[in-house]
Amino acid sequence: MSSIRQHLASLGMELPRPAVPVANYVPFRLVGELLFISGQLPLVDGKLAYTGQVNVGCTLEEARKAARICAINCIAQAAAALDDELERIVSVVKLTGYVNAAGGFVDHPKVVDGASALMTEAFGEAGRHARAAVGCSSLPLDAPVEVEAVFQVRS
């Protein structure tokens, strides 16, 4: 078992089987040392753990937990891309956090922090990343949040 997977397990996080794309695309593409991960939803066993707009269909705290699940799913896709050799991950380069939020909502950073914190827990200093967090009028399957990731990997 890879040491990062072990480390995650010690934190009570088990990497799920990576989610199958909900449509006509692939979950990742590797170009040189950049690994691009498709936007991940807070799916657990193929079902959304949370749904709805933040502060309407779910609370801020639930959305934050949802973002954490998105990040775990990003790592699960990375594991699949790297034949489970998560040690090849040099750093988390960039996360984009899309938050399902109405006009006037201002706490996107708090939501996406759920994903960012997970990356730091998983990878330590190498898990610290550039980021954008924005508000979306709606998201696929009515998810409260979607996170896409770029990892730096060694060959």
Next chain:
Amino acid sequence: MSSIRQHLASLGMELPRPAVPVANYVPFRLVGELLFISGQLPLVDGKLAYTGQVNVGCTLEEARKAARICAINCIAQAAAALDDELERIVSVVKLTGYVNAAGGFVDHPKVVDGASALMTEAFGEAGRHARAAVGCSSLPLDAPVEVEAVFQVRS
């Protein structure tokens, strides 16, 4: 004529002259083997083929066709970037599909599939890509969808 252009023609798709940016930027930037294409709208001969929010100003099926046009426009920009040598495209790395959609809309993946399917038709296995699909409160010129692309190219 390049074989990919021929292949597209055989599918009834003719690459348009690439659209002029609607503002103060350039349609593409090449860095190493990554070709970044600016967000493309469903413009045909300089006019939007479809407008309005999905399910309001246009139907889901129209938005899907619009996404297909966005993807064709991405390829047209890539052709311009590569002096028409589309054979230099190694893979489609990533699409981001921005869907003009109200709160509660859930079918962004179906819309953006219009773009994804086109890429697979055009490039086969190499056309399969990572992707994010999200809902936007509004889009430039009231377009129903905007698609940006990253291609992997050889030098």
Next chain:
Amino acid sequence: MSSIRQHLASLGMELPRPAVPVANYVPFRLVGELLFISGQLPLVDGKLAYTGQVNVGCTLEEARKAARICAINCIAQAAAALDDELERIVSVVKLTGYVNAAGGFVDHPKVVDGASALMTEAFGEAGRHARAAVGCSSLPLDAPVEVEAVFQVRS
């Protein structure tokens, strides 16, 4: 003083101290020749220079000025990433402009042009970039616009 910093000063632009991330992430990540800058808000001395949805909380012209500030903040982060050696910037590769805009808004390109023009003023031809401009239902801290950037740098 770096010549680009001097050039900016001659244009009346002084690079601010780079903003501290508003949450749990880092302002930039450098991978090979790509420098990824986190989404920047129109912060001046730690406060938003403008707030609110375009055409509601602020005017189009104000949002355009806000986008200009976002771009300056992107350059300030790049300066921090490069130990103030802005000469290492080869080109501005890509801007993504997220505009806080209601349904029906169509002038995202005009808003984001505030950022794009600044890049061209700062870097000349090398400042011309690929771009996407989209509408967001809301943005962090109720900012009218957020801009993220990718720069190409030499080592």
